[in-house]
Amino acid sequence: MSDYVLVINAGSSSLKYSLVDGVSGEAVASGLVERIGESQGHQVHRGPDGESNGELSIAMHEDALRAAIDAFGTYGPSLDDVDIAAVGHRVVHGGSRFAAPVLVDDALVAEVTDLVPLAPLHNPANLEGIEVARRLFPDLPHVAVFDTAFHQTLPPHAYTYAVPSEWLEEYGIRRYGFHGTSHAFVSGQAARLLGHDPADVNLIVLHLGNGCSATAVRGGESVDTSMGLTPLEGLVMGTRSGDLDPAIQTHLVRELGWSVDKIDHALNHDSGLKGLTGDNDFRELSRRQAAGDERAQLAFEVYCYRIKKYVGAYYAVLGRVDAIVFTAGVGEHSAEVRAASLQGLDRLGIQVDPDRNTAPSSTARSVSTDDSSVAVLVIPTNEEWQIARETLAVIRP
Template identity: 60%
Template sequence: MSAVLVVNSGSSSFKYQLIDSESEESLASGLVERIGEASGRTSHRGPDGTSERTLQIPDHTAGFRAMLDAFAEHGPSLDENPLDAVGHRVVHGGKRFFEPTVVTPLVEINIEDLSDLAPLHNPANLQGIRAARAAFPDVPHVAVFDTAFHQTLPPAAYTYAIDAGLAERHRVRRYGFHGTSHKYVSEAAARFLGRPIEELRQIVLHLGNGASACAVRGGRSVETSMGMTPLEGLVMGTRSGDLDPAVLLHLARRAHLGTDELDELLNRRSGLLGLSGRGDMRDVRQAAENGDEAARLALDTTIHRLKHYIGAYTALLGGLDVLVFTAGIGENDARLREETLEGLGFLGIELDPERNAASDRGARVISTDGSAVTVLVVPTNEELEIARQSLQAVARERAD
């Protein structure tokens, strides 16, 4: 058997998953964390269960050695499951990358050059790529970009109404994110319904700690809520989402906040956390049920923003066939789904309360049989999508 190793690298950790190339079964997964700290940790789930280890991990290269040790000790064997490819999640591909790309030194340079658009993500992604290439020098490595699915946005959707020359010089435009998830989920929804994706107008709501909406027409992204960075759009765990840009000018002048302080405010001290003091939706929900008014406002603001995007995207699509909830909150919070869809009957959306409340975990319909719009819950699987795209990129490279 052969496999694809999928790597999602952060600045002080990386997650990995080994996926069978043929069956698409997950063979193993793990986490290497606290890289560069006094004491690091690995967690590996393989054929014989989960094993954990504490050790010093000074850098990502050492982290990959620890991962290889875990495979050797706890399986599955990488000798018996040779790698067809190593697939890497890369957050920002700018305008340069519109498909999965086999990594070369030039590709690494381009990923690094795009780091000013994603300073928290691209450098960390690149660290993982370089460490993985050192660990697996004879295996093709593929970069799969969060922004790539949104390269089909029309100019009217990706253009900001600021000075055009300034925007061009500094690469200011909407790029969109969560593209790997939006692609996987929209295609999975079409397969689940047994309908050609080319015929469908879909809205996909990826609701996790980070959250985004995407309008998908015929399998192509035509609008998405995240913008030049993952900050724009929906209310998130710690990110503000949509904001009048003059708020930043006001806070700079009146509160004397500098650039770094504003960045910290909008990315790490806003969203659910900023409104309620809690960044986890489950904690916000519990607090609201206990009568906490700030938590209730955080929920109401989140739902208001979701309704706003559903209505706007339905208009852009010229109607709606399928609405999909996905990711941690979207898949598991039935009450949020109910509150979001309340009052949207005029769009042809009729939620079935019993279906919505069911504890099923797979893809499922939660609308009534008579609903003009089919509402689904579809679990996302970004790792599997990265594995699929990595194999496609390697096959395309070999064919050329």
């Protein structure tokens, strides 16, 4: 019986895909189609028989998935020769309805469609990817894996906002959290690295990429997380503001006459590191910081300070912390962020070893000192493998 899962992550103008062995985690091929609907698209495919990297015309998501299938045929492995067990789809928002992955059928599509108001930028694209894949792979089971599902274990006191109760009851306004597949994967890997069962471990997981989130994990379950109703809340991110006084938006309307859409765009696309420096690429920020750029230095300090605040808050939430885990692009590769975010927390038992922290490595590892009572771990995330594993669990209960 095949363990291969075709993992699809459909964005508004992109389609990311990977053929993953759901048991071993090996990605035998992967690719990305970008700029869907623009005059000139771009595709990258990495397979066992080579790599393609070129421009092509991609009008819609169906064209993108067909281009991916063609790339599998040219650069391997041909999907005609692979016994694919299922197709796993990343879906950003499952609301409070979905605490686990679900087999896709027409009823599931209707329910996810009902949730579009909670994620108007993401769920429509996810649905488009599902519909296209169901047409092109009609004989395979399809499974929806929700970014919010891991956080459905949050207790009411953690997910409830102090707003009129009917906002939650009638409109579903509450904390949902995101990056769930990453937090689930990394917390499991962290427990294994520590040599303990996940049920016995308390963790603070820091997913630091272009989007950033922190999660308090008690015994393998999320009990608090920094992102909220939307992915805007919480840490400073590449283009998102993270936490801010909600009255700022009212101020912009009253004093500057800004529209809701303009404010929403500014907070999601022109804020964060980009708003502070003009750049949302952390590598460019580091280069500018090293060159003495004051704006880059301030942005770095704001970014790390926000992380430190959440570490302290979640330490208080958990009471006992076994490890702090860094993952995703910045978390895995920036020793400077790891050191600055945890600096001065020695009294909490958190000590980063400078040599271990700066040693080049792409594997899961500890970067804390031997006498640090709280381990500091760096663990590469693998959301595709997590989606593949959860997909197999649905079709093989």
